[in-house]
Amino acid sequence: MMRQRRIIPGVDPQLLIKDAASLMPAASRRAFLRGAASLGALTLLTGCDIIDGDTAEGVLRKISAFNDGAQAALFSPTKLAPTYPESAITRPLPFNAYYDEDDAPVVDGNSYKLEVAGLVDNKKPWTLAELHALPEVSQITRHVCVEGWSAIGSWQGTPLSEFLARIGADTRAKYVWFKCAEGYTNTIDMPTALHPQTQMTFKYDHKILPRAYGFPMKIRIPTKLGFKNPKYVVAMEVTNTDRGGYWENQGYNWFSGL
Numbered sequence: 239m240m241r242q243r244r245i246i247p248g249v250d251p252q253l254l255i256k257d258a259a260s261l262m263p264a265a266s267r268r269a270f271l272r273g274a275a276s277l278g279a280l281t282l283l284t285g286c287d288i289i290d291g292d293t294a295e296g297v298l299r300k301i302s303a304f305n306d307g308a309q310a311a312l313f314s315p316t317k318l319a320p321t322y323p324e325s326a327i328t329r330p331l332p333f334n335a336y337y338d339e340d341d342a343p344v345v346d347g348n349s350y351k352l353e354v355a356g357l358v359d360n361k362k363p364w365t366l367a368e369l370h371a372l373p374e375v376s377q378i379t380r381h382v383c384v385e386g387w388s389a390i391g392s393w394q395g396t397p398l399s400e401f402l403a404r405i406g407a408d409t410r411a412k413y414v415w416f417k418c419a420e421g422y423t424n425t426i427d428m429p430t431a432l433h434p435q436t437q438m439t440f441k442y443d444h445k446i447l448p449r450a451y452g453f454p455m456k457i458r459i460p461t462k463l464g465f466k467n468p469k470y471v472v473a474m475e476v477t478n479t480d481r482g483g484y485w486e487n488q489g490y491n492w493f494s495g496l
């Protein structure tokens with residue numbers, strides 16, 4: 239069970255999801271049910287935080303007012319996730335993990351080395367100074383947690399595709415697997431790894447990534463639910479073997495796209 243459970247009081251999330259799906263236009267419904275038919279995905283679809291004062295009826299009303307084309311696009315693996323202006327950033331961005339914030343790993347940036355393994359030409363580990371010298375891009379996107387909350391944040395780093403090119407990764411491989419300082423793990427598919435918005439992130443809101451958000455490095459994937467965004471990443475492996483992940487191994491939908 240995740241640490242925070244935020245649902246509409248008195249409402250069974252599974253029933254709400256079922257009702258919401260039945261109201262969706264056909265194309266959106268198929269994509270929704272194929273992907274993460276979760277409170278998190280509903281949150282993104284309704285464009286509001288369904289835990290913040292919304293009623294089940296309100297959510298269902300918004301769903302029934304959908305524009306089919308626009309909503310179907312949200313689930314496409316090739317489309318870009320929506321981006322937002324600075325003024326839309328949620329302050330503060332919530333912390334989330336399977337433990338309390340005080341128990342978040344403390345990684346020493348001076349001795350940190352990112353281990354690189356698997357189907358790559360160059361397995362040399364990367365120091366933080368070397369990683370910080372990579373070209374920087376920025377995104378303001380919505381982070382959607384499967385538990386039914388979302389928040390808009392500002393992340394800076396280098397496209398993961400850029401890093402994979404530099405280490406000579408075999409991009410015909412099926413997966414990239416990540417290992418985190420406290421033991422959390424996560425596998426993503428290669429198309430997601432190469433998606434233009436998938437970012438190897440070193441900064442939050444233009445400042446060095448705070449401990450809460452994954453210092454020294456996290457993978458930011460705005461097209462995936464929050465749990466597919468590993469924080470405190472210490473190793474990555476390019477592989478043809480699906481090694482699963484912390485939540486995936488406990489039954490969460492593997493793809494978990496938005």
Ligand SMILES: Nc1nc2c(c(=O)[nH]1)N[C@H]1C(S)=C(S)[C@@H](COP(=O)(O)O)O[C@H]1N2
Nearest residue numbers: 333334335336383418422464465467468469
């Ligand atoms: N290493 C690690 N990464 C993790 C988690 C975790 O427990 N450990 N939790 C995931 C979940 S469920 C969410 S919603 C996001 C929260 O990221 P944030 O604290 O930056 O908002 O981190 C994801 N990545």
Ligand SMILES: [Mo]
Nearest residue numbers: 383384464465
């Ligand atoms: Mo999450």
